[in-house]
Amino acid sequence: MKQIYKLNSKHDTVHLAQLIAPQLNAGDVLALSGELGAGKTYFTQCLCKELGVEEAVTSPTFVILNEYFSGRIPIFHFDLYRLKDVFEVLDLGITDMMDDSITVIEWPALAEELLPPKVWRLSFHYDGDKRWVEVTQ
Numbered sequence: 001m002k003q004i005y006k007l008n009s010k011h012d013t014v015h016l017a018q019l020i021a022p023q024l025n026a027g028d029v030l031a032l033s034g035e036l037g038a039g040k041t042y043f044t045q046c047l048c049k050e051l052g053v054e055e056a057v058t059s060p061t062f063v064i065l066n067e068y069f070s071g072r073i074p075i076f077h078f079d080l081y082r083l084k085d086v087f088e089v090l091d092l093g094i095t096d097m098m099d100d101s102i103t104v105i106e107w108p109a110l111a112e113e114l115l116p117p118k119v120w121r122l123s124f125h126y127d128g129d130k131r132w133v134e135v136t137q
Contacts, residue, residue: 007124007131013039014046016133020120021050026073026100029115031108034124039131040106043122044077051075051102060106065092074101081107089114 005016020030030047032040045057052071060066060079068075076097083089089111097103098116105111121136 002134002136005133005135007039007133010042013043016135017043017046017050020135021047024051024073024102024120026102027098027116028120029098029103029105029118030120030122031111031115032104032106032122032124033108034122034133035126038124038126039133040122040124043124043133044104044106047104048075048077075104076101077104077106078111079106080110083110086110086113 005012007013007016032043034040041059048057048068048071051073053068053075054070055068057068057077058066060077061081064079064082066077068077076094078092078094080089094103094105094111095114108115118137121134123134123136125132125134
């Protein structure tokens with residue numbers, strides 16, 4: 001099922017996170033795609049807050065992985081933008097982390113063959129002042 005949500009304000013992104021967070025359980029994977037600056041990391045910050053994460057949620061662009069354990073379920077937040085191939089993704093141990101956590105992956109293309117059959121796919125878009133996200137699960 002695919003749904004489109006307009007993200008005309010930061011509150012709209014918060015609301016989207018509020019809709020999705022209660023549906024998530026250990027083992028769920030969210031694949032976030034979209035251009036630079038489309039809102040992937042901001043959405044993840046909102047989602048983590050809704051899941052009870054107390055520490056600051058930051059972009060893992062340079063560190064590739066941020067881990068959050070203060071919420072109701074551990075969250076592993078990956079950014080695969082700088083990686084070159086699936087072997088680098090495997091080296092991170094991503095498949096070992098997916099079972100007992102919520103896994104959020106920005107720039108998921110390199111990991112596609114490693115993802116479980118059921119994945120939340122969020123495709124973020126913007127065009128000038130208009131922002132929206134397509135959510136498929």
